[in-house]
Structure formats: structure tokens, C-alpha cells
Amino acid sequence: xxxxFAVSYDKTRYNLTFGEENIHWIKYNNKGRTFQYLYTDICxxxxxxRLANTVVIPCAPLSGSKxxxxxxxxxxxxxxxxxxxxxxxxxxxxxxxxxxxNIIPRRNMLVIVNPFGGPGNxxxxxxxxxxxxxxxxLIQPEYMETEYAGHAIEIGENFEYEGYEAVCTVSGxxxxxxxxxxxxxxxxxxxxxxxxxxxxxxxxxxxx
Numbered sequence: 001x002x003x004x005f006a007v008s009y010d011k012t013r014y015n016l017t018f019g020e021e022n023i024h025w026i027k028y029n030n031k032g033r034t035f036q037y038l039y040t041d042i043c044x045x046x047x048x049x050r051l052a053n054t055v056v057i058p059c060a061p062l063s064g065s066k067x068x069x070x071x072x073x074x075x076x077x078x079x080x081x082x083x084x085x086x087x088x089x090x091x092x093x094x095x096x097x098x099x100x101x102n103i104i105p106r107r108n109m110l111v112i113v114n115p116f117g118g119p120g121n122x123x124x125x126x127x128x129x130x131x132x133x134x135x136x137x138l139i140q141p142e143y144m145e146t147e148y149a150g151h152a153i154e155i156g157e158n159f160e161y162e163g164y165e166a167v168c169t170v171s172g173x174x175x176x177x178x179x180x181x182x183x184x185x186x187x188x189x190x191x192x193x194x195x196x197x198x199x200x201x202x203x204x205x206x207x208x
Contacts, residue, residue, distance in 0.1 A: 003088040005081060007074040009035075016074055018088040023057075025074075037061065037072075044137035045089045047082060048073065055082050057089070058133045069129065090138075104138055110164045111141040112152060112179060114171035122170045130170055130201050141168075146175060156182020166197035176200045 004017040006028065014025040024036035041061040048054035054075045060067035076082050087098050098104050111130075115123045123145070134141050142164075146152050152169075156179040169175045176198065183192050
């Protein structure tokens with residue numbers, strides 16, 4: 001069933017509803033514009049690290065042919081209400097009801113960061129932009145950095161894919177191409193292609 005919460009968004013009071021197909025919020029007096037995001041655009045939800053009784057909902061809505069990351073900030077009257085909002089959102093995202101945050105399953109992902117490529121800020125992008133989204137999505141990353149040319153090829157040749165739902169690179173397109181070239185030479189490459197999602201995060205654009 002739909003869950004509605006009284007929140008503040010951009011210093012204005014709203015009613016935030018977790019509906020069947022999207023989240024949407026309208027001013028508490030039901031006047032003015034209704035804002036909404038589809039669940040397919042939402043990455044997860046987490047507590048704000050500094051603001052009390054505030055949750056962050058990272059979204060990656062389509063902008064043309066690409067998904068661009070943005071954060072939504074909602075403040076509630078208490079931490080308990082924030083926890084109820086988390087349960088409501090994950091229940092919608094996973095298609096099953098949750099009554100405790102402790103029972104929501106975590107997902108494993110391999111993250112490969114190239115700290116030397118492009119402008120050399122991939123490590124900073126991971127810490128400031130990507131890692132918080134993973135936290136909100138309850139993803140447990142195994143973090144690796146490439147240390148030399150061709151390192152991503154070796155990772156692709158040797159990693160155990162059964163332990164991950166996906167592999168994400170924080171880099172330009174070179175690292176993901178090296179990684180793919182690495183595992184495509186393996187005897188089990190068909191199983192990897194069938195069971196593993198590959199993604200790349202570059203310059204605030206998410207490609208999956």
C-alpha cells in the first residue's frame with residue numbers, strides 16, 4: 001500500500017508518497033506542482049551524514065540518452081520516520097515488504113578505479129559521488145585500483161565472477177574495455193556475460 005510522510009524539501013513542507021510506480025511529493029496543502037521520480041530512476045536511500053533527521057535519495061534520471069546523477073534531500077520530524085521512509089522505499093524497490101532495515105539484503109559489486117586516467121580524479125569521484133550512492137543502495141563494494149597499464153586485463157582474466165552481481169569501473173572507457181578483453185579470453189566467458197552486469201561511471205554520467 002502507499003505510504004505518505006510529512007517532510008521538508010527545499011525548505012518547503014510537502015507530503016511525500018511512495019506509490020506503486022513512483023515517489024511523488026506535493027505541498028502539504030495539495031496546491032502547486034507535483035514532483036515525481038520513477039523507481040527505475042532511484043538508486044536507494046540513506047541517512048544524511050551531517051543533517052539530523054534527513055535522508056538522501058540518489059537518482060539517475062534520463063537526460064537525453066544518458067543518466068545523470070542527482071540527490072534528493074528530505075527532512076522528517078524524527079529519525080524513526082526516516083527509518084520508516086527507508087523501509088517504504090526498499091519495499092517498493094525490491095517488491096517485498098520489509099519491517100526491519102537489518103533484513104534488507106546487501107549486494108556485492110566489484111569496483112575498479114583507475115586513479116591515473118583522464119584528469120586523475122577518479123579516486124575522488126569514487127569517494128565523493130559513487131560510494132555514497134552504493135551506501136544508499138546497500139551495495140557492498142570490493143574496491144580495487146589499477147596500478148599499471150594492462151592491470152584491468154589481468155583482473156578480468158582472474159576474478160571470480162560468482163561472488164558479484166556487477167562490476168563497475170570509475171574511469172574512462174579504457175578500463176572497462178581492458179576488463180572485458182581480459183574475461184573474454186576465459187573458457188567461462190559465456191557464463192560471465194550471462195550473469196554479470198557491467199557499468200561505468202565517468203564525469204557524473206552513469207552508463208550500464
